[in-house]
Amino acid sequence: MGHAAMRSANMSLLLRVLRSRGGSSRAALAQETGLSKAAVTTLVGELAERGLVQEGRVERRGTVGRPGTEVRLDGRRVAGVGVELNVDYLAVCLRDLAGEVRFTSSIPMPSQAGPGPDGARSHPPALVIDRAARQVQEALDVAAAESLWIAGITVAPPGPIDYAASTVRFASTLGWEAVPLGEELARRLGPDHPELALENDAKLSALAEAPRLAQRGIEDLVYLTGDNGVGAGIIAEGRLIRGWSGFSGEVGHIGVEPGGEPCRCGRRGCWETLVGLDRVLAVLDPQDPALSALVPMQERLARLRTLLEEGDPRLLQRFSALAEDLVRGAGVLMDVLNPRALVLGGYFGYFADVLVGPVQAALDARLLADGGRVEVSGSSHGLFAAAVGGAAVAVERVLENPMLAPTVPR
Numbered sequence: 001m002g003h004a005a006m007r008s009a010n011m012s013l014l015l016r017v018l019r020s021r022g023g024s025s026r027a028a029l030a031q032e033t034g035l036s037k038a039a040v041t042t043l044v045g046e047l048a049e050r051g052l053v054q055e056g057r058v059e060r061r062g063t064v065g066r067p068g069t070e071v072r073l074d075g076r077r078v079a080g081v082g083v084e085l086n087v088d089y090l091a092v093c094l095r096d097l098a099g100e101v102r103f104t105s106s107i108p109m110p111s112q113a114g115p116g117p118d119g120a121r122s123h124p125p126a127l128v129i130d131r132a133a134r135q136v137q138e139a140l141d142v143a144a145a146e147s148l149w150i151a152g153i154t155v156a157p158p159g160p161i162d163y164a165a166s167t168v169r170f171a172s173t174l175g176w177e178a179v180p181l182g183e184e185l186a187r188r189l190g191p192d193h194p195e196l197a198l199e200n201d202a203k204l205s206a207l208a209e210a211p212r213l214a215q216r217g218i219e220d221l222v223y224l225t226g227d228n229g230v231g232a233g234i235i236a237e238g239r240l241i242r243g244w245s246g247f248s249g250e251v252g253h254i255g256v257e258p259g260g261e262p263c264r265c266g267r268r269g270c271w272e273t274l275v276g277l278d279r280v281l282a283v284l285d286p287q288d289p290a291l292s293a294l295v296p297m298q299e300r301l302a303r304l305r306t307l308l309e310e311g312d313p314r315l316l317q318r319f320s321a322l323a324e325d326l327v328r329g330a331g332v333l334m335d336v337l338n339p340r341a342l343v344l345g346g347y348f349g350y351f352a353d354v355l356v357g358p359v360q361a362a363l364d365a366r367l368l369a370d371g372g373r374v375e376v377s378g379s380s381h382g383l384f385a386a387a388v389g390g391a392a393v394a395v396e397r398v399l400e401n402p403m404l405a406p407t408v409p410r
């Protein structure tokens with residue numbers, strides 16, 4: 001390892017210790033990392049020049065002598081951007097190194113009316129990517145106004161990704177196939193845009209949720225995200241599972257009902273034909289505002305909640321069937337993956353208060369032995385978890401290599 005690489009690795013080590021431990025004295029940092037005190041002093045100085053740590057005096061109660069100096073992570077200068085492309089909305093999140101969300105926005109997914117009186121709306125890639133670029137630019141402008149340096153942008157489409165080519169292999173809910181999303185978005189953002197990467201929406205949501213569970217020692221989880229489609233983000237033994245070609249977690253097309261309803265993928269009886277949001281919406285009157293793709297997603301879900309709380313019999317019946325239908329697919333995933341946690345996200349997460357109990361009970365009822373129990377919970381990052389996860393993944397680049405961050409002018 002060269003000198004610069006060694007220095008960067010040691011700076012990264014210090015940042016990670018500070019992130020997990022909070023403030024620390026230089027002596028404690030030296031002890032924890034095995035670096036000499038002199039090395040810690042030099043490296044902390046360099047991290048401070050890049051605005052990644054700050055040093056402050058702390059009064060130690062009950063001790064005699066001069067106050068100590070504490071080194072702390074400075075999360076306020078570096079941030080990442082996450083963008084989620086969902087069939088129902090476009091969401092962007094600007095989140096800093098300290099984990100604070102500095103800006104967020106969402107709009108209904110841009111779409112075109114199809115031909116004919118009841119033509120389905122379509123989502124041409126050029127239309128969607130134009131609008132996504134404007135939304136990212138808005139977040140970048142906020143960052144610039146707040147003197148935040150952007151470590152990277154992560155874009156989350158709802159389908160498997162060809163990572164090498166930065167393309168979306170397919171996204172059945174959007175009707176996309178082999179869309180060069182990375183290149184097209186980069187071109188619209190211009191030559192000076194921050195580093196841009198793609199990651200699947202369910203995988204990012206799982207990464208966003210992982211730290212909450214890791215605090216309790218849980219390293220195996222499945223995150224289920226529900227909209228019209230269903231995707232899973234799988235973290236096994238602490239690592240995100242992508243599969244050899246990025247197709248891991250495309251669970252919406254697991255066959256659960258032979259000869260069932262036709263699916264947009266061309267097969268029949270796929271899991272998402274039973275648990276997709278469109279199946280819930282289908283019980284409403286065609287004119288119900290919850291069905292309109294032009295209404296923001298939160299308002300559509302709030303409308304569903306109101307109807308449910310008013311005791312709408314069609315929705316009561318659908319939600320009671322939904323818990324059972326969720327378990328038909330989730331049970332298979334539990335048997336294959338043996339996770340300790342199952343997190344419900346997307347619209348499943350929005351209705352966590354209604355779904356977690358019955359799903360937990362039904363999964364418990366089919367247990368082979370107590371040791372295989374999974375704990376069901378709702379997503380803690382809400383509807384836009386993939387955008388939050390995207391921002392968090394983007395900012396990780398700086399923890400990996402702190403020398404990417406520019407020095408802060410004094």
Ligand SMILES: [Zn+2]
Nearest residue numbers: 253263265270
């Ligand atoms: Zn299918």
